[in-house]
Amino acid sequence: MEILEGNTSFYVNDAEGNRVAEVVFVPTGEHLTIIEHTDVDESLKGQGVGKQLVAKVVERMRRENRKIIPLCPFAKHEFDTTPEYADIRA
Template identity: 30%
Template sequence: MSFLVEENPAKRRFEILVDDALAGFTAYQPRGGLLVFTHTEVDQRYRGMGVGAALVRGTLDQLRERGDRLVPKCPFVAAFIERHPEYADLVVAEP
């Protein structure tokens, strides 16, 4: 199984493809140079397979590369960052 995480700016979300099929996304709202993550969804067929974690990890890695910061309003993104404190430096308090 191969994962690919890529941004879809037109839909304001990062998407994960599993073997070239859309398996989930994490949605954001741009706000003053930050991305406020509001919702994450994984297709039922891919739940319990680590797809959600791969999606958030791939998203956060891309944000780090770009020098972006985020506000994790989405409970799934917030919980992932709590479990992986190496990403805590990307988080800012909501303005």
Template identity: 35%
Template structure:
């Protein structure tokens, strides 16, 4: 993983939303999309980063931000996204927000 600073931007799109990752000097952007089921439950749908960002920690930063924001809002996450699901299995400290 690189020491590149990953900037994460949250975009609310009504019943859906996404987190966008950008790294200064690197072309493209990564994203983690989610669907809002209720005020207390969201579904992590999809995470993708372009080849130009691979190995720089962008996907991990996206998932970490999703968890941090969900924890702060008192929400639970259903990890349908394979990346978020795999990461949650390696992060027992996420048990309070991940709904398996």
């Protein structure tokens, strides 16, 4: 499975090029980014795809020295249960 990067998203396409998983984030201000939405197709549920997508946002925002506001319920849960994300949470 290849995770692709867009301007404000990370996503996974199926063999036909259809988007089957994504996390969408929006930069706000100079040092903040909001994770708005995470969606994973039923065919990929339970495989850790959502976790991998959120981790990609975290990696990128660390490189860009930005903090994250996880508004999306899934991303919020990931931040609540992953102590390694405490340093980047706004």
